[in-house]
Amino acid sequence: MTDAPVDSAFARPAPRHGMSRRERAAWGFVAPALIAIAVFFVIPVVSALLLSLTDFDIYALADLDNLRFVGLRNYEQLLSNPLFWGAMRNTLWFCVLGVPLSIAVSLAAAVVLNARVVKWRPIWRVMFFAPYVTTLVATAVVWRYLLHTRYGVINWALQSVGLPAVDWLGQPETAIPAILMFVVWKIFGYNMLIFLAVLQTVPDDLYEAARIDGAGPWKQFRHVTLPAIAPTLLLVSIISVAGFFQLFAEPYVMTQGGPAQSTVTVLYFMYEEGFKWWNLGSASAVAFILFLCIFAVTMVQLWAARRMGAET
Protein backbone atom coordinates (compact mmCIF):
# COMPACT_ATOMS: atom_id res chain seq x y z
CA MET A 1 0.00 0.00 0.00
CA THR A 2 2.91 2.35 0.68
CA ASP A 3 4.08 2.04 -2.91
CA ALA A 4 3.71 5.28 -4.83
CA PRO A 5 1.39 4.82 -7.80
CA VAL A 6 3.28 4.69 -11.07
CA ASP A 7 1.22 6.76 -13.42
CA SER A 8 2.77 6.72 -16.81
CA ALA A 9 2.77 3.62 -18.93
CA PHE A 10 5.72 5.13 -20.74
CA ALA A 11 7.85 5.61 -17.66
CA ARG A 12 11.43 4.63 -18.34
CA PRO A 13 12.87 1.81 -16.30
CA ALA A 14 14.30 3.26 -13.12
CA PRO A 15 18.04 3.79 -13.26
CA ARG A 16 18.84 1.38 -10.43
CA HIS A 17 19.52 -2.08 -11.77
CA GLY A 18 17.48 -3.94 -9.10
CA MET A 19 14.40 -1.88 -9.84
CA SER A 20 14.20 -2.75 -13.50
CA ARG A 21 14.83 -6.39 -12.74
CA ARG A 22 11.95 -6.29 -10.33
CA GLU A 23 9.70 -4.63 -12.87
CA ARG A 24 10.53 -7.29 -15.42
CA ALA A 25 9.67 -9.94 -12.87
CA ALA A 26 6.41 -8.15 -12.14
CA TRP A 27 5.43 -8.24 -15.80
CA GLY A 28 6.29 -11.93 -15.87
CA PHE A 29 3.84 -12.45 -13.00
CA VAL A 30 0.94 -10.45 -14.45
CA ALA A 31 1.36 -11.08 -18.18
CA PRO A 32 -0.24 -14.56 -18.37
CA ALA A 33 -3.34 -13.41 -16.48
CA LEU A 34 -3.67 -10.17 -18.41
CA ILE A 35 -3.25 -11.94 -21.75
CA ALA A 36 -5.86 -14.52 -20.77
CA ILE A 37 -8.27 -11.77 -19.67
CA ALA A 38 -7.66 -9.86 -22.90
CA VAL A 39 -8.06 -12.88 -25.20
CA PHE A 40 -10.87 -14.76 -23.47
CA PHE A 41 -12.82 -11.89 -21.91
CA VAL A 42 -12.16 -8.46 -23.44
CA ILE A 43 -12.01 -9.56 -27.09
CA PRO A 44 -15.21 -11.67 -26.85
CA VAL A 45 -17.13 -8.86 -25.11
CA VAL A 46 -16.08 -6.29 -27.72
CA SER A 47 -16.76 -8.76 -30.53
CA ALA A 48 -20.22 -9.37 -29.11
CA LEU A 49 -21.06 -5.76 -29.86
CA LEU A 50 -19.72 -6.10 -33.41
CA LEU A 51 -21.41 -9.47 -33.89
CA SER A 52 -24.74 -7.96 -32.85
CA LEU A 53 -24.47 -5.62 -35.85
CA THR A 54 -24.20 -8.49 -38.34
CA ASP A 55 -26.57 -11.13 -39.65
CA PHE A 56 -24.32 -13.98 -38.46
CA ASP A 57 -26.42 -17.12 -38.86
CA ILE A 58 -26.07 -20.78 -39.81
CA TYR A 59 -25.01 -19.84 -43.36
CA ALA A 60 -22.25 -17.57 -42.10
CA LEU A 61 -21.21 -20.37 -39.77
CA ALA A 62 -20.66 -22.56 -42.81
CA ASP A 63 -19.04 -19.88 -44.95
CA LEU A 64 -17.99 -16.43 -43.71
CA ASP A 65 -18.72 -14.93 -47.17
CA ASN A 66 -22.39 -15.00 -46.19
CA LEU A 67 -21.77 -12.55 -43.36
CA ARG A 68 -23.19 -9.06 -43.79
CA PHE A 69 -23.15 -5.91 -41.71
CA VAL A 70 -26.75 -4.98 -40.97
CA GLY A 71 -26.45 -2.04 -38.58
CA LEU A 72 -29.13 -2.01 -35.90
CA ARG A 73 -31.50 -4.37 -37.72
CA ASN A 74 -31.09 -7.15 -35.13
CA TYR A 75 -32.13 -4.72 -32.41
CA GLU A 76 -35.11 -3.48 -34.43
CA GLN A 77 -36.26 -7.02 -35.08
CA LEU A 78 -35.91 -7.99 -31.43
CA LEU A 79 -37.88 -4.99 -30.28
CA SER A 80 -40.73 -5.99 -32.56
CA ASN A 81 -40.55 -9.68 -31.56
CA PRO A 82 -43.29 -10.63 -29.06
CA LEU A 83 -41.25 -13.64 -27.89
CA PHE A 84 -38.38 -11.37 -26.91
CA TRP A 85 -40.74 -9.03 -25.03
CA GLY A 86 -42.22 -12.07 -23.33
CA ALA A 87 -38.75 -13.08 -22.17
CA MET A 88 -38.12 -9.53 -20.95
CA ARG A 89 -41.42 -9.51 -19.08
CA ASN A 90 -40.76 -12.90 -17.45
CA THR A 91 -37.25 -11.85 -16.41
CA LEU A 92 -38.66 -8.66 -14.94
CA TRP A 93 -41.18 -10.69 -12.94
CA PHE A 94 -38.41 -12.93 -11.64
CA CYS A 95 -36.51 -9.79 -10.59
CA VAL A 96 -39.38 -7.83 -9.10
CA LEU A 97 -40.61 -10.78 -7.04
CA GLY A 98 -37.31 -12.57 -6.45
CA VAL A 99 -34.98 -9.78 -5.34
CA PRO A 100 -37.09 -8.45 -2.43
CA LEU A 101 -38.22 -11.93 -1.42
CA SER A 102 -34.72 -13.43 -1.35
CA ILE A 103 -33.27 -10.42 0.48
CA ALA A 104 -36.10 -10.44 3.04
CA VAL A 105 -35.57 -14.16 3.72
CA SER A 106 -31.79 -13.68 3.98
CA LEU A 107 -32.16 -10.73 6.34
CA ALA A 108 -34.74 -12.48 8.54
CA ALA A 109 -32.50 -15.54 8.82
CA ALA A 110 -29.49 -13.35 9.62
CA VAL A 111 -31.32 -11.38 12.34
CA VAL A 112 -32.57 -14.58 13.97
CA LEU A 113 -29.17 -16.30 13.81
CA ASN A 114 -27.55 -13.17 15.24
CA ALA A 115 -29.65 -13.43 18.40
CA ARG A 116 -27.50 -14.49 21.33
CA VAL A 117 -30.23 -16.67 22.81
CA VAL A 118 -30.18 -19.01 19.81
CA LYS A 119 -28.06 -22.07 20.55
CA TRP A 120 -25.63 -23.83 18.16
CA ARG A 121 -25.53 -20.87 15.81
CA PRO A 122 -22.50 -22.03 13.75
CA ILE A 123 -24.29 -25.30 12.95
CA TRP A 124 -27.48 -23.60 11.77
CA ARG A 125 -25.38 -21.18 9.74
CA VAL A 126 -23.74 -23.98 7.78
CA MET A 127 -27.05 -25.80 7.31
CA PHE A 128 -28.76 -22.67 5.94
CA PHE A 129 -25.84 -22.05 3.61
CA ALA A 130 -25.51 -25.62 2.32
CA PRO A 131 -28.06 -25.30 -0.54
CA TYR A 132 -25.97 -22.50 -2.03
CA VAL A 133 -23.00 -24.75 -2.79
CA THR A 134 -25.08 -27.58 -4.25
CA THR A 135 -25.17 -28.14 -8.00
CA LEU A 136 -27.97 -26.05 -9.48
CA VAL A 137 -29.03 -28.60 -12.09
CA ALA A 138 -29.21 -31.42 -9.54
CA THR A 139 -31.28 -29.52 -6.98
CA ALA A 140 -33.51 -28.13 -9.73
CA VAL A 141 -34.30 -31.76 -10.68
CA VAL A 142 -35.05 -32.51 -7.02
CA TRP A 143 -37.41 -29.54 -6.77
CA ARG A 144 -39.20 -30.49 -9.94
CA TYR A 145 -40.33 -33.62 -8.12
CA LEU A 146 -41.05 -31.78 -4.86
CA LEU A 147 -43.37 -29.56 -6.91
CA HIS A 148 -45.02 -32.50 -8.70
CA THR A 149 -48.78 -32.05 -8.91
CA ARG A 150 -49.77 -35.52 -7.75
CA TYR A 151 -46.82 -37.01 -5.88
CA GLY A 152 -45.02 -33.85 -4.76
CA VAL A 153 -44.32 -33.25 -1.09
CA ILE A 154 -45.32 -29.58 -1.36
CA ASN A 155 -48.83 -30.38 -2.57
CA TRP A 156 -49.09 -33.11 0.04
CA ALA A 157 -48.27 -30.51 2.71
CA LEU A 158 -50.85 -28.11 1.26
CA GLN A 159 -53.53 -30.78 1.16
CA SER A 160 -52.82 -31.95 4.69
CA VAL A 161 -53.76 -28.48 5.95
CA GLY A 162 -56.87 -28.45 3.77
CA LEU A 163 -55.61 -26.38 0.84
CA PRO A 164 -56.10 -27.48 -2.76
CA ALA A 165 -53.23 -29.04 -4.76
CA VAL A 166 -51.55 -26.69 -7.24
CA ASP A 167 -50.23 -27.59 -10.68
CA TRP A 168 -47.10 -25.59 -9.87
CA LEU A 169 -45.02 -26.00 -13.02
CA GLY A 170 -47.96 -26.73 -15.31
CA GLN A 171 -49.67 -23.35 -15.51
CA PRO A 172 -48.28 -19.94 -16.46
CA GLU A 173 -49.51 -18.13 -13.33
CA THR A 174 -47.73 -20.39 -10.86
CA ALA A 175 -44.61 -21.43 -12.78
CA ILE A 176 -42.60 -18.31 -11.89
CA PRO A 177 -43.54 -18.38 -8.17
CA ALA A 178 -42.71 -22.10 -8.10
CA ILE A 179 -39.26 -21.58 -9.64
CA LEU A 180 -38.72 -18.66 -7.26
CA MET A 181 -39.38 -20.90 -4.26
CA PHE A 182 -36.53 -23.09 -5.46
CA VAL A 183 -34.22 -20.14 -6.23
CA VAL A 184 -34.78 -18.51 -2.85
CA TRP A 185 -34.17 -21.82 -1.08
CA LYS A 186 -30.94 -22.21 -3.02
CA ILE A 187 -29.44 -18.74 -2.62
CA PHE A 188 -30.72 -17.12 0.60
CA GLY A 189 -27.81 -18.50 2.63
CA TYR A 190 -25.31 -16.45 0.66
CA ASN A 191 -26.75 -13.03 1.50
CA MET A 192 -27.57 -14.30 4.99
CA LEU A 193 -23.86 -14.81 5.66
CA ILE A 194 -23.04 -11.34 4.36
CA PHE A 195 -25.74 -9.76 6.56
CA LEU A 196 -24.56 -11.80 9.55
CA ALA A 197 -21.01 -10.54 9.11
CA VAL A 198 -22.23 -6.95 9.13
CA LEU A 199 -24.65 -7.47 12.02
CA GLN A 200 -21.80 -8.79 14.13
CA THR A 201 -20.07 -5.43 13.77
CA VAL A 202 -23.02 -3.54 15.30
CA PRO A 203 -22.04 -2.76 18.91
CA ASP A 204 -24.29 -4.22 21.61
CA ASP A 205 -24.41 -0.82 23.33
CA LEU A 206 -26.62 0.51 20.56
CA TYR A 207 -29.24 -2.17 21.18
CA GLU A 208 -28.84 -1.65 24.91
CA ALA A 209 -29.44 2.10 24.56
CA ALA A 210 -32.49 1.50 22.35
CA ARG A 211 -33.87 -0.95 24.89
CA ILE A 212 -33.43 1.56 27.71
CA ASP A 213 -35.34 4.05 25.57
CA GLY A 214 -38.15 1.52 25.50
CA ALA A 215 -37.75 0.30 21.90
CA GLY A 216 -39.25 -3.12 21.18
CA PRO A 217 -37.70 -5.66 18.76
CA TRP A 218 -39.27 -4.01 15.72
CA LYS A 219 -38.11 -0.52 16.67
CA GLN A 220 -34.64 -1.86 17.43
CA PHE A 221 -34.55 -3.42 13.98
CA ARG A 222 -35.88 -0.24 12.35
CA HIS A 223 -33.59 2.24 14.13
CA VAL A 224 -30.45 0.27 14.94
CA THR A 225 -30.14 -2.73 12.60
CA LEU A 226 -31.44 -1.19 9.39
CA PRO A 227 -29.19 1.93 9.37
CA ALA A 228 -26.18 -0.27 10.16
CA ILE A 229 -26.79 -2.58 7.22
CA ALA A 230 -28.03 0.02 4.71
CA PRO A 231 -24.82 0.11 2.62
CA THR A 232 -24.68 -3.68 2.56
CA LEU A 233 -28.33 -3.81 1.62
CA LEU A 234 -27.56 -1.68 -1.42
CA LEU A 235 -24.61 -3.84 -2.46
CA VAL A 236 -26.60 -7.04 -1.98
CA SER A 237 -29.55 -5.73 -3.97
CA ILE A 238 -27.32 -4.73 -6.89
CA ILE A 239 -25.69 -8.16 -6.96
CA SER A 240 -29.10 -9.84 -6.63
CA VAL A 241 -30.61 -7.93 -9.54
CA ALA A 242 -27.69 -8.95 -11.75
CA GLY A 243 -28.14 -12.55 -10.58
CA PHE A 244 -31.89 -12.67 -11.20
CA PHE A 245 -31.41 -11.16 -14.65
CA GLN A 246 -29.21 -14.14 -15.52
CA LEU A 247 -31.51 -17.04 -14.64
CA PHE A 248 -31.07 -19.83 -17.15
CA ALA A 249 -30.55 -23.34 -15.78
CA GLU A 250 -33.62 -23.12 -13.52
CA PRO A 251 -36.19 -22.81 -16.33
CA TYR A 252 -34.06 -25.03 -18.61
CA VAL A 253 -34.28 -27.92 -16.17
CA MET A 254 -37.62 -27.34 -14.46
CA THR A 255 -39.94 -26.14 -17.23
CA GLN A 256 -37.96 -25.89 -20.48
CA GLY A 257 -39.34 -22.37 -20.75
CA GLY A 258 -42.95 -23.47 -20.54
CA PRO A 259 -45.81 -23.64 -19.97
CA ALA A 260 -46.76 -21.37 -22.89
CA GLN A 261 -43.33 -19.65 -22.83
CA SER A 262 -44.12 -18.27 -19.37
CA THR A 263 -40.68 -19.02 -17.91
CA VAL A 264 -38.48 -18.13 -20.88
CA THR A 265 -35.91 -15.72 -19.45
CA VAL A 266 -33.71 -13.35 -21.45
CA LEU A 267 -30.69 -15.63 -21.11
CA TYR A 268 -32.79 -18.65 -22.07
CA PHE A 269 -34.01 -16.73 -25.12
CA MET A 270 -30.39 -15.91 -25.99
CA TYR A 271 -29.40 -19.56 -25.67
CA GLU A 272 -32.19 -20.72 -27.97
CA GLU A 273 -31.62 -17.92 -30.46
CA GLY A 274 -27.88 -18.64 -30.53
CA PHE A 275 -27.44 -22.36 -30.09
CA LYS A 276 -30.77 -23.79 -31.21
CA TRP A 277 -31.46 -21.55 -34.22
CA TRP A 278 -27.83 -20.42 -34.71
CA ASN A 279 -28.82 -16.76 -35.10
CA LEU A 280 -25.60 -15.64 -33.45
CA GLY A 281 -25.92 -12.02 -34.55
CA SER A 282 -29.36 -11.66 -33.08
CA ALA A 283 -28.36 -13.61 -29.94
CA SER A 284 -25.46 -11.21 -29.37
CA ALA A 285 -27.89 -8.32 -29.56
CA VAL A 286 -29.93 -10.06 -26.84
CA ALA A 287 -26.79 -10.39 -24.70
CA PHE A 288 -26.07 -6.72 -25.13
CA ILE A 289 -29.59 -5.62 -24.24
CA LEU A 290 -29.33 -7.82 -21.14
CA PHE A 291 -26.12 -6.06 -20.15
CA LEU A 292 -27.65 -2.62 -20.70
CA CYS A 293 -30.64 -3.58 -18.53
CA ILE A 294 -28.44 -4.76 -15.66
CA PHE A 295 -26.30 -1.66 -15.99
CA ALA A 296 -29.32 0.67 -16.05
CA VAL A 297 -30.94 -0.94 -13.01
CA THR A 298 -27.64 -0.72 -11.11
CA MET A 299 -27.36 2.98 -11.95
CA VAL A 300 -30.93 3.63 -10.82
CA GLN A 301 -30.27 1.81 -7.55
CA LEU A 302 -27.12 3.82 -6.91
CA TRP A 303 -28.97 7.03 -7.74
CA ALA A 304 -31.89 6.16 -5.47
CA ALA A 305 -29.50 5.25 -2.67
CA ARG A 306 -27.74 8.58 -3.02
CA ARG A 307 -31.07 10.38 -2.95
CA MET A 308 -32.01 8.59 0.25
CA GLY A 309 -28.57 9.29 1.67
CA ALA A 310 -27.96 5.64 2.41
CA GLU A 311 -24.40 5.74 1.13
CA THR A 312 -22.19 7.62 -1.31
Add this chain to the structure above:
Amino acid sequence: MRPRVILLNLAVALVALIVLFPLLWMVSVSLMPTGEAANFPPPLIPRTVTFDHYRDLFVSQGMGRYMWNSFALATLATILALGFTVPAGYAFAKLRFAGRERIFQMLVGALVIPAQIGTLPLFLMLKGMGLVNTYAGALVPWLASIFGLFLVRQYALSIPDEMLEAARIDGATEGQIFRRVVLPTLQPIIVTLGLFVFLGSWNDFLWPLIILTDQTNYTLPVALAALSREHVQDIEMMMAGAVLTVAPVLILFLALQRYYIRGMLAGSVKG
Protein backbone atom coordinates in the same frame (compact mmCIF):
# COMPACT_ATOMS: atom_id res chain seq x y z
CA MET B 1 -38.63 -14.64 28.70
CA ARG B 2 -37.75 -18.31 29.01
CA PRO B 3 -40.60 -19.83 26.93
CA ARG B 4 -39.96 -17.31 24.17
CA VAL B 5 -36.31 -18.36 23.97
CA ILE B 6 -37.28 -22.01 23.72
CA LEU B 7 -39.85 -21.18 21.05
CA LEU B 8 -37.26 -19.24 19.05
CA ASN B 9 -34.82 -22.13 19.20
CA LEU B 10 -37.51 -24.57 18.13
CA ALA B 11 -38.44 -22.29 15.23
CA VAL B 12 -34.80 -22.18 14.07
CA ALA B 13 -34.58 -25.97 14.23
CA LEU B 14 -37.81 -26.29 12.25
CA VAL B 15 -36.56 -23.91 9.55
CA ALA B 16 -33.28 -25.85 9.37
CA LEU B 17 -35.27 -29.04 8.84
CA ILE B 18 -37.26 -27.41 6.03
CA VAL B 19 -34.05 -26.12 4.41
CA LEU B 20 -32.39 -29.51 4.57
CA PHE B 21 -35.52 -31.43 3.62
CA PRO B 22 -35.00 -31.39 -0.19
CA LEU B 23 -31.49 -32.85 0.25
CA LEU B 24 -32.61 -35.49 2.74
CA TRP B 25 -35.58 -36.40 0.56
CA MET B 26 -33.25 -36.70 -2.46
CA VAL B 27 -31.07 -39.24 -0.62
CA SER B 28 -34.06 -41.14 0.73
CA VAL B 29 -35.84 -41.46 -2.64
CA SER B 30 -32.60 -42.51 -4.38
CA LEU B 31 -32.66 -45.63 -2.19
CA MET B 32 -36.28 -46.59 -2.96
CA PRO B 33 -37.23 -49.39 -5.38
CA THR B 34 -38.48 -48.15 -8.77
CA GLY B 35 -41.94 -46.61 -8.61
CA GLU B 36 -42.18 -46.26 -4.85
CA ALA B 37 -41.83 -42.46 -4.88
CA ALA B 38 -44.78 -42.10 -7.28
CA ASN B 39 -47.38 -42.63 -4.56
CA PHE B 40 -49.72 -40.48 -2.56
CA PRO B 41 -49.03 -39.57 0.15
CA PRO B 42 -45.36 -39.37 -0.92
CA PRO B 43 -43.30 -41.82 1.15
CA LEU B 44 -40.46 -40.19 3.09
CA ILE B 45 -38.48 -43.28 4.10
CA PRO B 46 -37.81 -46.24 1.75
CA ARG B 47 -39.61 -49.42 2.80
CA THR B 48 -36.73 -51.47 1.43
CA VAL B 49 -33.35 -49.93 0.73
CA THR B 50 -31.84 -50.63 -2.68
CA PHE B 51 -28.71 -49.41 -4.45
CA ASP B 52 -29.98 -50.57 -7.85
CA HIS B 53 -30.31 -47.06 -9.27
CA TYR B 54 -26.72 -46.20 -8.45
CA ARG B 55 -25.57 -49.41 -10.11
CA ASP B 56 -27.79 -48.73 -13.12
CA LEU B 57 -26.41 -45.24 -13.54
CA PHE B 58 -22.85 -46.53 -13.69
CA VAL B 59 -23.53 -49.70 -15.68
CA SER B 60 -26.00 -48.48 -18.32
CA GLN B 61 -26.05 -44.67 -18.22
CA GLY B 62 -22.33 -43.91 -18.36
CA MET B 63 -22.27 -42.10 -15.02
CA GLY B 64 -18.64 -43.04 -14.41
CA ARG B 65 -17.61 -41.23 -17.57
CA TYR B 66 -19.51 -38.05 -16.62
CA MET B 67 -18.09 -38.12 -13.11
CA TRP B 68 -14.61 -38.45 -14.49
CA ASN B 69 -15.18 -35.51 -16.88
CA SER B 70 -16.50 -33.33 -14.07
CA PHE B 71 -13.66 -34.30 -11.79
CA ALA B 72 -10.92 -33.86 -14.40
CA LEU B 73 -12.27 -30.51 -15.60
CA ALA B 74 -12.74 -29.13 -12.09
CA THR B 75 -9.22 -30.21 -11.10
CA LEU B 76 -7.61 -28.78 -14.23
CA ALA B 77 -9.63 -25.56 -13.93
CA THR B 78 -8.42 -25.18 -10.34
CA ILE B 79 -4.76 -25.71 -11.24
CA LEU B 80 -4.93 -23.37 -14.23
CA ALA B 81 -6.86 -20.64 -12.45
CA LEU B 82 -4.42 -20.67 -9.54
CA GLY B 83 -1.43 -20.68 -11.87
CA PHE B 84 -2.71 -17.63 -13.73
CA THR B 85 -4.21 -15.54 -10.94
CA VAL B 86 -2.02 -16.08 -7.88
CA PRO B 87 1.22 -14.59 -9.32
CA ALA B 88 -0.75 -11.76 -10.93
CA GLY B 89 -2.68 -10.95 -7.74
CA TYR B 90 0.58 -10.85 -5.79
CA ALA B 91 2.27 -8.60 -8.37
CA PHE B 92 -0.67 -6.17 -8.35
CA ALA B 93 -0.39 -5.92 -4.58
CA LYS B 94 3.34 -5.86 -3.98
CA LEU B 95 5.43 -5.24 -7.11
CA ARG B 96 5.77 -1.95 -8.91
CA PHE B 97 5.40 -1.82 -12.66
CA ALA B 98 4.44 0.86 -15.13
CA GLY B 99 0.69 1.32 -15.53
CA ARG B 100 -0.18 -0.85 -12.54
CA GLU B 101 -2.79 1.48 -11.09
CA ARG B 102 -4.38 2.21 -14.41
CA ILE B 103 -4.65 -1.45 -15.42
CA PHE B 104 -6.11 -2.20 -12.02
CA GLN B 105 -8.76 0.52 -12.42
CA MET B 106 -9.74 -0.95 -15.78
CA LEU B 107 -10.10 -4.40 -14.26
CA VAL B 108 -12.33 -2.95 -11.51
CA GLY B 109 -14.51 -1.39 -14.19
CA ALA B 110 -14.68 -4.65 -16.13
CA LEU B 111 -16.15 -6.43 -13.10
CA VAL B 112 -19.63 -5.04 -13.88
CA ILE B 113 -19.68 -6.79 -17.26
CA PRO B 114 -21.31 -10.21 -17.01
CA ALA B 115 -19.18 -12.86 -18.72
CA GLN B 116 -22.28 -14.18 -20.55
CA ILE B 117 -22.05 -11.29 -23.02
CA GLY B 118 -18.94 -12.74 -24.60
CA THR B 119 -20.34 -16.27 -24.75
CA LEU B 120 -21.21 -16.28 -28.45
CA PRO B 121 -17.98 -14.74 -29.84
CA LEU B 122 -15.97 -16.95 -27.49
CA PHE B 123 -17.75 -19.98 -28.90
CA LEU B 124 -16.98 -18.86 -32.46
CA MET B 125 -13.37 -18.17 -31.54
CA LEU B 126 -12.91 -21.60 -30.01
CA LYS B 127 -14.68 -23.15 -32.98
CA GLY B 128 -12.10 -21.49 -35.22
CA MET B 129 -9.34 -22.92 -33.05
CA GLY B 130 -10.91 -26.38 -33.21
CA LEU B 131 -11.53 -26.43 -29.45
CA VAL B 132 -15.28 -27.06 -29.47
CA ASN B 133 -16.05 -30.33 -27.71
CA THR B 134 -12.66 -30.51 -26.00
CA TYR B 135 -11.56 -30.15 -22.38
CA ALA B 136 -9.44 -27.17 -23.44
CA GLY B 137 -12.51 -25.33 -24.70
CA ALA B 138 -14.38 -26.03 -21.47
CA LEU B 139 -11.45 -24.76 -19.40
CA VAL B 140 -10.83 -21.47 -21.19
CA PRO B 141 -13.23 -19.25 -19.15
CA TRP B 142 -11.50 -20.28 -15.92
CA LEU B 143 -8.19 -18.77 -17.04
CA ALA B 144 -9.50 -15.23 -17.09
CA SER B 145 -10.85 -14.65 -13.61
CA ILE B 146 -10.74 -10.98 -12.61
CA PHE B 147 -12.50 -11.85 -9.38
CA GLY B 148 -9.79 -14.35 -8.46
CA LEU B 149 -7.11 -11.79 -9.17
CA PHE B 150 -8.81 -9.37 -6.78
CA LEU B 151 -9.18 -11.93 -4.07
CA VAL B 152 -5.46 -12.73 -4.14
CA ARG B 153 -4.48 -9.07 -4.36
CA GLN B 154 -6.61 -8.13 -1.34
CA TYR B 155 -4.94 -10.84 0.68
CA ALA B 156 -1.41 -10.18 -0.59
CA LEU B 157 -1.61 -6.53 0.49
CA SER B 158 -1.12 -7.74 4.06
CA ILE B 159 2.32 -9.25 3.33
CA PRO B 160 4.86 -6.99 5.09
CA ASP B 161 7.23 -5.27 2.65
CA GLU B 162 10.08 -5.79 5.11
CA MET B 163 9.79 -9.52 4.62
CA LEU B 164 10.23 -9.18 0.85
CA GLU B 165 13.05 -6.64 1.23
CA ALA B 166 14.90 -8.90 3.62
CA ALA B 167 14.78 -11.71 1.06
CA ARG B 168 16.00 -9.35 -1.67
CA ILE B 169 18.94 -8.24 0.47
CA ASP B 170 19.80 -11.91 0.92
CA GLY B 171 20.13 -12.05 -2.86
CA ALA B 172 16.98 -14.01 -3.69
CA THR B 173 15.51 -13.51 -7.18
CA GLU B 174 11.86 -12.42 -7.52
CA GLY B 175 10.93 -15.95 -8.55
CA GLN B 176 12.59 -17.41 -5.48
CA ILE B 177 10.90 -14.86 -3.25
CA PHE B 178 7.53 -15.76 -4.77
CA ARG B 179 8.05 -19.48 -4.22
CA ARG B 180 9.69 -19.41 -0.78
CA VAL B 181 8.21 -16.35 0.92
CA VAL B 182 4.99 -15.34 -0.82
CA LEU B 183 3.34 -18.69 -1.61
CA PRO B 184 3.48 -19.98 1.99
CA THR B 185 1.94 -16.71 3.24
CA LEU B 186 -0.81 -16.87 0.62
CA GLN B 187 -1.69 -20.47 1.46
CA PRO B 188 -5.13 -19.71 3.02
CA ILE B 189 -6.32 -17.62 0.09
CA ILE B 190 -4.98 -20.23 -2.35
CA VAL B 191 -7.14 -22.87 -0.67
CA THR B 192 -10.13 -20.50 -0.78
CA LEU B 193 -9.73 -19.58 -4.42
CA GLY B 194 -9.02 -23.19 -5.38
CA LEU B 195 -12.22 -24.23 -3.62
CA PHE B 196 -14.24 -21.52 -5.39
CA VAL B 197 -12.94 -22.56 -8.80
CA PHE B 198 -13.40 -26.28 -8.17
CA LEU B 199 -17.00 -25.84 -7.01
CA GLY B 200 -17.66 -23.28 -9.73
CA SER B 201 -16.43 -25.57 -12.47
CA TRP B 202 -18.21 -28.62 -11.04
CA ASN B 203 -21.53 -26.76 -10.78
CA ASP B 204 -21.26 -24.79 -14.04
CA PHE B 205 -23.95 -25.45 -16.62
CA LEU B 206 -24.35 -22.96 -19.48
CA TRP B 207 -20.79 -23.04 -20.80
CA PRO B 208 -20.26 -26.83 -20.73
CA LEU B 209 -23.74 -27.22 -22.26
CA ILE B 210 -22.63 -25.06 -25.19
CA ILE B 211 -19.06 -26.20 -25.67
CA LEU B 212 -19.25 -29.95 -24.89
CA THR B 213 -21.37 -31.16 -27.76
CA ASP B 214 -20.59 -34.86 -27.59
CA GLN B 215 -22.14 -37.03 -24.92
CA THR B 216 -18.85 -38.70 -23.99
CA ASN B 217 -17.55 -35.29 -22.88
CA TYR B 218 -20.59 -34.27 -20.82
CA THR B 219 -20.05 -33.12 -17.26
CA LEU B 220 -22.44 -34.27 -14.52
CA PRO B 221 -24.83 -31.27 -14.67
CA VAL B 222 -25.10 -31.46 -18.48
CA ALA B 223 -25.60 -35.22 -18.37
CA LEU B 224 -28.14 -34.93 -15.56
CA ALA B 225 -30.15 -32.30 -17.45
CA ALA B 226 -30.20 -34.55 -20.53
CA LEU B 227 -31.09 -37.64 -18.47
CA SER B 228 -33.91 -35.83 -16.69
CA ARG B 229 -35.51 -35.03 -20.03
CA GLU B 230 -35.37 -38.66 -21.15
CA HIS B 231 -36.26 -40.29 -17.83
CA VAL B 232 -38.89 -37.98 -16.35
CA GLN B 233 -40.77 -40.91 -14.81
CA ASP B 234 -37.75 -42.53 -13.14
CA ILE B 235 -37.83 -40.38 -10.00
CA GLU B 236 -35.66 -42.79 -7.99
CA MET B 237 -32.92 -43.00 -10.63
CA MET B 238 -32.90 -39.23 -11.15
CA MET B 239 -32.48 -38.74 -7.40
CA ALA B 240 -29.54 -41.16 -7.39
CA GLY B 241 -28.02 -39.07 -10.19
CA ALA B 242 -28.61 -35.89 -8.20
CA VAL B 243 -26.96 -37.43 -5.12
CA LEU B 244 -23.88 -38.38 -7.14
CA THR B 245 -23.68 -34.84 -8.53
CA VAL B 246 -24.23 -32.97 -5.27
CA ALA B 247 -22.43 -35.19 -2.74
CA PRO B 248 -18.81 -34.50 -3.82
CA VAL B 249 -19.16 -30.71 -3.70
CA LEU B 250 -21.17 -30.75 -0.50
CA ILE B 251 -18.56 -32.91 1.24
CA LEU B 252 -15.74 -30.75 -0.07
CA PHE B 253 -17.52 -27.62 1.17
CA LEU B 254 -18.20 -29.07 4.62
CA ALA B 255 -14.55 -30.10 4.95
CA LEU B 256 -13.21 -26.69 3.92
CA GLN B 257 -16.10 -24.38 4.93
CA ARG B 258 -13.84 -22.16 7.04
CA TYR B 259 -11.86 -21.20 3.93
CA TYR B 260 -14.95 -20.84 1.79
CA ILE B 261 -16.85 -18.50 4.11
CA ARG B 262 -13.85 -16.36 4.94
CA GLY B 263 -13.03 -15.85 1.25
CA MET B 264 -16.64 -15.18 0.37
CA LEU B 265 -16.90 -12.41 2.94
CA ALA B 266 -13.55 -10.92 1.92
CA GLY B 267 -14.72 -10.86 -1.67
CA SER B 268 -18.08 -9.23 -1.13
CA VAL B 269 -18.02 -7.10 2.01
CA LYS B 270 -14.71 -5.36 1.46
CA GLY B 271 -14.65 -5.01 -2.24
